[in-house]
Amino acid sequence: MKKLMAANWKMFKTHEEGVATAHELVQLVSGRLPDDREMLVIPPFTLLHGVGQVLAGHKGMLLGGENFYPADQGAFTGEICPDQLLDLGCTFALAGHSERRHILGETDDFVGRKVAFGLEKGLAVILCIGETIEERRQGRVEEVLFRQLDKGLSGVTRAVDPDRMVVAYEPVWAIGTGEVAGPEEIIQAHGVVRSRLVNLLGETGNNIRILYGGSVKPDNCASILALDNVDGVLVGGASLKAESFSRIVLA
Numbered sequence: 001m002k003k004l005m006a007a008n009w010k011m012f013k014t015h016e017e018g019v020a021t022a023h024e025l026v027q028l029v030s031g032r033l034p035d036d037r038e039m040l041v042i043p044p045f046t047l048l049h050g051v052g053q054v055l056a057g058h059k060g061m062l063l064g065g066e067n068f069y070p071a072d073q074g075a076f077t078g079e080i081c082p083d084q085l086l087d088l089g090c091t092f093a094l095a096g097h098s099e100r101r102h103i104l105g106e107t108d109d110f111v112g113r114k115v116a117f118g119l120e121k122g123l124a125v126i127l128c129i130g131e132t133i134e135e136r137r138q139g140r141v142e143e144v145l146f147r148q149l150d151k152g153l154s155g156v157t158r159a160v161d162p163d164r165m166v167v168a169y170e171p172v173w174a175i176g177t178g179e180v181a182g183p184e185e186i187i188q189a190h191g192v193v194r195s196r197l198v199n200l201l202g203e204t205g206n207n208i209r210i211l212y213g214g215s216v217k218p219d220n221c222a223s224i225l226a227l228d229n230v231d232g233v234l235v236g237g238a239s240l241k242a243e244s245f246s247r248i249v250l251a
């Protein structure tokens, strides 16, 4: 299983800044990426074309979208569809990032529709899940992860290509806070996710990558990657600078 090292640039960077960062990343990572690793850059939509052109043709360097709407096309002002992402060279897209769930009110059911639709259209989909600090304090981590997985994967069958289905565990309290989850918390949550994936999808569930996200930095990445059932990382803040993201990618 190849480790997936993903950068989520969220709503940062002008076109010029994004293209410059992509050039730097290619310089720092090209030729040094091990065969068992992939680097995925997920920039804002305005940068997909520019960043895609820079990454194109570089082995193991992939492009993804931060979001999409589950329809072929239509009157959905402000939205983007899978075909438009594919058209710009995206192979991956996020679904259900906690910022979309908590700031924009996306429900588990809506996220499930997106996952199924994105897969049907040919994207690889990264389903993001994770509990809030209140849910953790109430001892509800497992319940929340089960619910988000069950609904998020409700349209996914055992026949899914495991290379095109990824789950990212991102505890909401660790996102952008500098407070990374501890090894025990990560091992426990990823174990819960793995066993639910196997319950839902049989043997396929063992081959689906589970990423950790939440305050991943160059100096904690290698130890997180070494934990059981951690098959990559989804990085926000520390992915914005090529120098720091390249150290994460090569950690």
Ligand SMILES: O=C[C@H](O)COP(=O)(O)O
Residues within 6 Å of the ligand: 008, 097, 170, 174, 175, 176, 177, 178, 213, 214, 215, 216, 234, 235, 236, 237, 238
């Ligand atoms: O998608 C990435 C996550 O939201 C993590 O963000 P962060 O690395 O800034 O904590």
